[in-house]
Amino acid sequence: MPIETQWNDWPLVAVHARDESPHDTREAIIAMLRVAVQSEQAFSAVVDMSQLRPEEPARGDVRVAEQARAVKELRPALARNCRGLAFVVPPAVPGGTEARNASERFWGCPVATVHDAEVATDWVRERLALQQEGSL
Template identity: 40%
Template sequence: MAEFVDWADWPLLEVRTGDLSAHEARTVVAQALRQALDRGEPFAAVVEIPQVPVRRPRMRGTVEHVRLVKELRPGLAERCRGLVVVMPAHALHDNTKTIRAGAKIWGCPTFAVDDLARARAWARDQLSASASVPPRAASRRIHG
């Protein structure tokens, strides 16, 4: 997992799923978020998902994924100041409904964008804002 997760800018965590399958990518992201929560301090995460199928069948492990998100949600609500997903523009469009439900799904503010620099800037802004104000769950989607 180490090759997919970058802790160098902690409390900003970056996860790059690269060419992993959807199931493998979910596992890597979940493990990284769990490790971030185990650190016991506020953080923000940038998750890069470069390969998102346009039309995908029901993915293997969906029930397991839902269970995992439910397990992570309380910790994310407490410690995650922002979770931003970077994906291709077509995937932003194809996943609009899920993106809008991001904060409800994950329990923390979420954002989806097709530009890594904007994702990092948003995550850093969330960390800065949280220093004085508690996190507010909100989801946004912006095309580059």
């Protein structure tokens, strides 16, 4: 099943990756973020990675470095426009706030890593509501 990006609930964007490689999923996330920041409007996104194929061990993979550079280039626009990125991960992957500070520095916006898509959607909607109220 291909990676599906849903824009019909803007300013909330959803990316669903099922049985995809982590590399292809990262590419889809970066593509979605590029389009979203071009709007110059506040947005949030839920990225459901709960059914990804396992990462293949790859040392010195140039593609991962290129993806990190792409995020670095997007970071200023994400800081201005992204109200939250919620990643839904499999239960075997730690979720919660433990790595939130590092993730927020990497992405440039608030990040949540959770195990439940409904929790992720609620969190990003809350972030958008806070922004609309002027609390952010």
